[in-house]
Amino acid sequence: MGSVTIQNLVKRYGGLEVLHGIDLTVEDGKFVVLLGPSGCGKSTLLRMIAGLETVSSGDIAIGEQRVNDMHPKDRNIAMVFQNYALYAHMSVRENMAFSMRLKKTAQAEVDERVNWAASILSLEPYLDRFPKELSGGQRQRVAMGRAIVRNPDVFLFDEPLSNLDAKLRVQMRKEIKELHQRLKTTTVYVTHDQIEAMTMADQVVIMRDGVIEQIGTPLDIYDNPDNLFVAQFIGSPGMNLLSGEIVQGAGGKMFQTGDVTCELPQNSAAMVGQKVLYGIRPEHLQASMQGSGLSATVTVVEPTGPEIHLYATLAGHEICAIAHQRLDWKPDDELKLNPMVDRVHLFDAETKVAIPAG
Amino acid sequence: MHDSTLKLTLRYLVSILIVGIFVFPIAWWGLTSVKPISAVFDKDRIVVFDFEPTLENYRVTVLGYSKRGSKEDGKTLMGTSGNNSYDGRSSIVSSVIVAVGSTLITTIFALLASYGLSRMRFWGSQGYLNWILSQRFLPPVAIIVPLVFIFHDMGLRDTHAGLIIAHTLINIPIAVLLLKSFMDDIPIDIDQAAMIDGATRFQCFWMVILPMVKGGLAATAVLCFVFSWTEFLLSLFLTSSIRTIPVKITTYVTSTGSEWGYISALGTSAILPSFIFILLVQRHLVRGLTMGAIKD
Ligand SMILES: Nc1ncnc2c1ncn2[C@@H]1O[C@H](COP(=O)(O)OP(=O)(O)OP(=O)(O)O)[C@@H](O)[C@H]1O
Ligand SMILES: [Mg+2]
Numbered sequence: 001m002g003s004v005t006i007q008n009l010v011k012r013y014g015g016l017e018v019l020h021g022i023d024l025t026v027e028d029g030k031f032v033v034l035l036g037p038s039g040c041g042k043s044t045l046l047r048m049i050a051g052l053e054t055v056s057s058g059d060i061a062i063g064e065q066r067v068n069d070m071h072p073k074d075r076n077i078a079m080v081f082q083n084y085a086l087y088a089h090m091s092v093r094e095n096m097a098f099s100m101r102l103k104k105t106a107q108a109e110v111d112e113r114v115n116w117a118a119s120i121l122s123l124e125p126y127l128d129r130f131p132k133e134l135s136g137g138q139r140q141r142v143a144m145g146r147a148i149v150r151n152p153d154v155f156l157f158d159e160p161l162s163n164l165d166a167k168l169r170v171q172m173r174k175e176i177k178e179l180h181q182r183l184k185t186t187t188v189y190v191t192h193d194q195i196e197a198m199t200m201a202d203q204v205v206i207m208r209d210g211v212i213e214q215i216g217t218p219l220d221i222y223d224n225p226d227n228l229f230v231a232q233f234i235g236s237p238g239m240n241l242l243s244g245e246i247v248q249g250a251g252g253k254m255f256q257t258g259d260v261t262c263e264l265p266q267n268s269a270a271m272v273g274q275k276v277l278y279g280i281r282p283e284h285l286q287a288s289m290q291g292s293g294l295s296a297t298v299t300v301v302e303p304t305g306p307e308i309h310l311y312a313t314l315a316g317h318e319i320c321a322i323a324h325q326r327l328d329w330k331p332d333d334e335l336k337l338n339p340m341v342d343r344v345h346l347f348d349a350e351t352k353v354a355i356p357a358g
Numbered sequence: 359m360h361d362s363t364l365k366l367t368l369r370y371l372v373s374i375l376i377v378g379i380f381v382f383p384i385a386w387w388g389l390t391s392v393k394p395i396s397a398v399f400d401k402d403r404i405v406v407f408d409f410e411p412t413l414e415n416y417r418v419t420v421l422g423y424s425k426r427g428s429k430e431d432g433k434t435l436m437g438t439s440g441n442n443s444y445d446g447r448s449s450i451v452s453s454v455i456v457a458v459g460s461t462l463i464t465t466i467f468a469l470l471a472s473y474g475l476s477r478m479r480f481w482g483s484q485g486y487l488n489w490i491l492s493q494r495f496l497p498p499v500a501i502i503v504p505l506v507f508i509f510h511d512m513g514l515r516d517t518h519a520g521l522i523i524a525h526t527l528i529n530i531p532i533a534v535l536l537l538k539s540f541m542d543d544i545p546i547d548i549d550q551a552a553m554i555d556g557a558t559r560f561q562c563f564w565m566v567i568l569p570m571v572k573g574g575l576a577a578t579a580v581l582c583f584v585f586s587w588t589e590f591l592l593s594l595f596l597t598s599s600i601r602t603i604p605v606k607i608t609t610y611v612t613s614t615g616s617e618w619g620y621i622s623a624l625g626t627s628a629i630l631p632s633f634i635f636i637l638l639v640q641r642h643l644v645r646g647l648t649m650g651a652i653k654d
Contacts, residue, residue, distance in 0.1 A: 052550050073556040083652035085547035089569040098565075099555035132650030139650065146555070 002063060002153035002186035003028040004049060009058035011044055011210075018044055019210045021058065026154075026203075029184045031177075035197040036207035037233070042190040043082075045207075046156050049188060050079050062153055078147035079156040084139050086131040086146075092118075093127040096145045117145040120179065137168045144176070148183065155180075155187040161196065173199060194234055198222070206230050228352035231279055231345060237309060237320045240285065242278045243349060246270045255346070258315040260294055263341045265357045270346050276355065279345035282309065285321035286338040289329075293336035301329045310335065384629065391415050391622035398618050415623035419446040444617070446624045449606035454631060455518050456593075456602060457586040460525035464582045465575060467526070468533035473563055475534065476541035477549060487535065494531045502595050509596055516597045524596055525586040533578045540574025541567065544648050570651070576642035583635050587628070603628045 004026040011019040051072035198218040225231035244257030296312035346355040397409035422445040514520030552562040590604040610617040
């Protein structure tokens with residue numbers, strides 16, 4: 001079985017602690033993405049699962065087996081490295097067959113597995129080429145082929161798609177997802193690209209500075225961020241955040257910053273007088289040219305094709321809204337903004353933790 | 359864009375000139391070796407091609423025939439019947455044994471050492487390399503006297519094994535340094551990929567790293583071979599009956615004069631084994647064996 005269980009895992013390099021007690025369970029067959037800014041310890045965690053870094057304290061188990069002190073070769077895992085790490089002196093076929101050659105697998109079976117992997121990854125025409133004769137995307141597929149021929153318990157990917165061009169990245173993203181749907185092998189995938197995380201993951205693990213900030217399905221994390229960091233990290237353009245406080249208004253509790261007041265969800269747990277950050281995603285700010293709403297002034301207009309990103313100033317705050325109608329916005333135009341009340345996020349200004357909407 | 363004919367001609371001229379500068383001394387040396395002594399020492403003119411070529415010098419030095427009385431100077435080698443002191447055959451054999459032996463041992467040691475230094479972190483691994491290298495900082499002549507005594511006491515003086523050990527010791531620091539830099543060029547991810555694929559440390563070294571570092575290994579072997587082949591000082595002091603070619607050649611400078619014919623003949627012949635060795639390894643002397651291993 002290919003579940004991965006991590007308990008209170010700590011990693012120290014000398015005196016420097018880079019992972020501070022990670023708890024994570026990856027269920028068998030799931031696709032889990034580790035997402036976080038550069039240097040947060042994603043690769044370190046992945047490499048500890050692989051056995052390439054020693055465990056300072058805590059436990060890692062694959063299936064039922066504790067693997068803390070097990071050599072990488074005995075863990076039955078496969079890993080795709082950020083830089084592919086192909087064997088340059090071997091042909092594509094030999095690269096893929098290497099692990100089976102070490103296990104002294106019968107030649108007929110080796111051929112069968114290699115051909116199977118090559119057909120899945122459309123590598124058949126390149127089996128006798130050497131890595132230097134392949135394009136970046138093809139090399140990437142060889143690295144994947146080397147992993148899947150083995151039928152491992154767990155796949156580990158360390159940013160396999162970074163450095164590919166945008167189009168290829170989208171294509172490979174889909175291929176990896178398809179592959180997972182087909183093979184159903186437990187996968188831990190590291191990336192700092194949130195689109196990759198959102199599109200591929202069954203579960204996203206958001207990390208920062210060696211701790212896990214939130215674990216959840218992609219949409220859950222997007223819709224219900226536990227704290228300010230997650231809210232800011234996910235989404236592009238990012239969530240708008242206004243700092244202010246809760247006041248008692250006519251229709252209930254309101255958020256106030258400067259002379260702007262905004263409605264809050266009915267049952268918000270925020271308390272009157274509490275200093276908070278008011279968060280609203282750009283697509284939840286309905287923009288119109290006239291009518292009621294908060295008045296803002298357009299500063300920059302960015303048409304992306306499917307939508308238009310409007311940057312504006314609202315009571316001295318820089319704010320972004322996404323409009324879907326092709327209205328002729330121009331800088332310095334007057335803009336009316338209507339936040340969708342049930343999509344408002346509140347964070348305590350001090351603890352940065354989300355305040356439940358009720 | 360096509361280069362103009364002038365540019366091309368100039369380019370060829372310069373290349374020919376440079377090649378000429380390097381080839382001329384060797385060619386002249388080779389020429390000298392087939393000249394009769396009268397053509398070597400003509401005080402009126404420089405003899406280039408108008409002489410009667412002779413293989414006499416090679417007959418004596420490389421094939422070991424005894425020296426014939428030569429007509430020009432009327433001198434003959436006296437008395438030492440059959441025992442030709444100009445016979446260079448045994449010195450060629452000695453040189454080959456020592457150079458091949460020390461090259462083999464050096465590269466094996468250096469290969470293992472450089473893999474360890476490149477891949478494994480242990481206490482002092484940084485300083486270690488400098489320490490190894492410091493062995494080369496002092497001129498061998500400074501330690502030659504104690505070395506002779508030590509070799510004598512160990513029974514290594516005047517043996518092939520002794521000379522092989524001496525050359526190996528001198529070569530190892532450079533060889534390790536060179537090979538380590540080749541190994542450092544291979545990303546450690548390759549080792550780790552191999553281990554995840556199920557390779558032991560040794561399999562990883564043998565099946566993955568070694569093939570990728572072949573070019574470096576060939577370069578190192580050439581350097582070691584050439585060093586050992588031409589090394590003079592240690593050979594001179596550590597041997598007496600075994601003579602490598604460089605030492606042997608000095609014995610041709612005698613109290614009765616320098617035998618330029620023999621010197622040039624043995625010298626020219628000495629180029630050949632090195633040349634063959636380099637031809638053998640040079641097809642491995644290619645860069646870019648790790649190309650394609652990682653995304654660029
Ligand atoms: N060998 C090491 N010695 C000391 N510190 C290290 C070592 N390797 C990594 N670190 C530190 O551990 C932290 C986590 O590194 P890690 O490589 O896991 O980051 P990452 O999340 O993968 O980042 P990226 O997205 O840039 O790849 C970093 O702050 C890094 O400086
Ligand atoms: Mg990383």
